[in-house]
Amino acid sequence: MKSISELIPGIQIFTKYKGExxxxxxxxxxxxxxxxxxxxxxxxxxxxxxxxxxxxxxxxxxxxxxxxxxxxxxxxxxxxxxxxxxxxxxxxxxxxxxxxxxxxxxxxxxxxxxxxxxxxxxxxxxxxxxxxxxxxxxxxxxxxxxxxxxxxxxxxxxxxxxxxxxxxxxxxxxxxxxxxxxxxxxxxxxxxxxxxxxxxxxxxxxxxxxxxxxxxxxxxxxxxxxxxxxxxxxxxxxxxxxxxxxxxxxxxxxxxxxxxxxxxxxxxxxxxxxxxxxxxxxxxxxxxxxxxxxxxxxxxxxxxxxxxxxxxxxxxxxxxxxxxxxxxxxxxxxxxxxxxxxxxxxxxxxxxxxxxxxxxxxxxxxxxxxxxxxxxxxxxxxxxxxxxxxxxxxxxxxxxxxxxxxxxxxxxxIARTSAPTDAILGKVVDTGVYHNVELFREAKTFEGLLIYRFDAPILFFNSDHFTSRVRQITSEQEDNVRYLLIDAGSIINMDITAADTLISLVEELRSRGIGFGIAEIKGNLRRMFTDSGLEETIGSQNIFETVEVGVQHFLKSKQ
Incomplete structure (x- = not known):
């Protein structure tokens, strides 16, 4: 009966029909x-x-x-x-x-x-x-x-x-x-x-x-x-x-x-x-x-x-x-x-x-x-x-x-995805939650650490925008930034063009004395990270399950 109801969905309601x-x-x-x-x-x-x-x-x-x-x-x-x-x-x-x-x-x-x-x-x-x-x-x-x-x-x-x-x-x-x-x-x-x-x-x-x-x-x-x-x-x-x-x-x-x-x-x-x-x-x-x-x-x-x-x-x-x-x-x-x-x-x-x-x-x-x-x-x-x-x-x-x-x-x-919203994040006091510092005044940032969220997949048509934004926000705080942590929770997809662009970005940041880490990677991105060489470039020690784990890693490295 299940196969028939799958083929003809309308009959399902008649098997449960109420006289009223x-x-x-x-x-x-x-x-x-x-x-x-x-x-x-x-x-x-x-x-x-x-x-x-x-x-x-x-x-x-x-x-x-x-x-x-x-x-x-x-x-x-x-x-x-x-x-x-x-x-x-x-x-x-x-x-x-x-x-x-x-x-x-x-x-x-x-x-x-x-x-x-x-x-x-x-x-x-x-x-x-x-x-x-x-x-x-x-x-x-x-x-x-x-x-x-x-x-x-x-x-x-x-x-x-x-x-x-x-x-x-x-x-x-x-x-x-x-x-x-x-x-x-x-x-x-x-x-x-x-x-x-x-x-x-x-x-x-x-x-x-x-x-x-x-x-x-x-x-x-x-x-x-x-x-x-x-x-x-x-x-x-x-x-x-x-x-x-x-x-x-x-x-x-x-x-x-x-x-x-x-x-x-x-x-x-x-x-x-x-x-x-x-x-x-x-x-x-x-x-x-x-x-x-x-x-x-x-x-x-x-x-x-x-x-x-x-x-x-x-x-x-x-x-x-x-x-x-x-x-x-x-x-x-x-x-x-x-x-x-x-x-x-x-x-x-x-x-x-x-x-x-x-x-x-x-x-x-x-x-x-x-x-x-x-x-x-x-x-x-x-x-x-x-x-x-x-x-x-x-x-x-x-x-x-x-x-x-x-x-x-x-x-x-394309317009929405090519230049999506983004945010610099801070930790809301006494919680493990990270929010946009412009919207949440109580969100606390950490000295030397910049947490950045990009609210879209990174693909061939917006990868340059992503790198431009990273360059901009790190340049604005050049003297204070030692480590950039990407919240990838909204990055649900990535193509090879974006992966290659990201590899170049990581190397550029390191040449400027800025470390690079990424957190909240979705399961379907793991293979792209591995096959493209991005994981090797970033280093497995800089890939974190959550933003909080990444923050704690940075704080320990300062000690």
Missing amino acids: WLGKDLIAGLSVAAIALPVGIAYAGLAGLPPETGLYSSILPVVAYALFGTSRQLIIGPDSATCMLVSSALLSVAVAGSSEYRGFSTLLAVVVGLLCIAGGLFKLGFLANFLSKPILNGYLNGLAISIIAGQLGKFMGFKIETSGFFRMMFEFISKIGQTHFYTILIGALTFIFLRFFKKHFKSLPAPLVAVAGGIVVAWMFGLDQKGVTVVGHVPAGFPPFVFPDLISGDTPKIFMESIGIVLITFCSMMLTSKSFASKNGYTVNANKDFVALGISNVLSGFTSGFVVSGADSRTAVNDSAGGKTQLVSIVAAITMSLIAILFTQSLSYLPIATLSAIIISASIGLFNFEYLKRLYKVSPPEFRLAVLTSLSVITIGVIPAVVVAIGLSVVKL
Whole structure:
């Protein structure tokens, strides 16, 4: 049983299922379906795909994650950020609305899924931490602006032909005189309704009520006869199975876009998953969730759907409704299946402006200005990174902005590691604890001894900075320093370049009459010290288990 539960983590919770959870899970499942229906249809349009694909993407993929994922609250499905990525990727290889566009959408889902499965099997779950929260926040803010800009034409009743934020806005302004009265009226009323309900009746499925209201109003007043664009025919029935040709010449066309989609969808999903797991007192497994996301996407592609990810709004609805286990996802999927089989005819009257209002309202929820304000106050450099990421999404597009986001993450990491924090240490009286003398006035230094801590690995790109800092602090106290003791507790890694640099530094210090010792060496550094000749240069008698042992060694040598 252990091997099965390892392979299918979702079944573990059902072996311990409590009867008291059933009522809450059923209610939460119906609540999730109530949101998934209108949002799925709306996001399908955002991806440039027929409305039924939004339903198809909310059935088997949801069940797959429930079985193979490790989060009890996370709901998989169409997501606004993912749909923008999908649209951007597909438009690079096909014309929107064409049969090729639709075919590429299923192929894209399968390719993304296979990459996710490979990522999980090769233990690449750590990529969830690769895009920092400030950069992801900036990405989502920029995405929200792009999504809203792309929906304005549908909201007003005319077609925007161009792409790219600035071109779209220019065309929007030039065509504003073509605004269709009934279209903007129903769009505006829907938007006002959604914002009002979000503020005053958070527990109600406002998008579902908006869709039902839009259908009834359009049918009663014959809005499709008055120039209001409606969804039109939606095929009834269970999702048809398709088998995208993975070995065709088309796969390489979308491979690079798939990598960007994998990174963004996985990082975004894990951010949501970890947040709700922490709130509910359990942990999630990133590698298993990577595989689960992959299986969900492969099934989405095979059942005529498109790329799916963690759905923030539906996950929040699940949690607020009291959902306890993955049964919520299964109940929601069954409900969506019944809707796809029995109730699609009614959806044909749904005004496109209603869906645009739902998308615009949901996109506003992507903005997190409070977090930006906090960033500005607490960490201005990270605030600038967030803003730069937002501007990248708006100016160069969604997929290229993924590359920019990755680049910014790498630059941020290198910048922090190349010139990390450091400190001269002193001993707090009557303890064996050593602290930064600038922060702890009671920390005592020892005559002739300089204790130095470097708060990062020493690698090829920061080894010169390390030696420069050592030269600086020893020169400032040249007459008083007889021995330099390095606290290596934060030096978790070292490469050969750094080892060679350190050998030269030790020899230089000794030529100046300054001894060299090092303490708190991590186990994985021992081999580098031995193989590189660094241990021989320093001398085993100058390598200490703790800083305190090193200090006592120095004090005895003075006697």
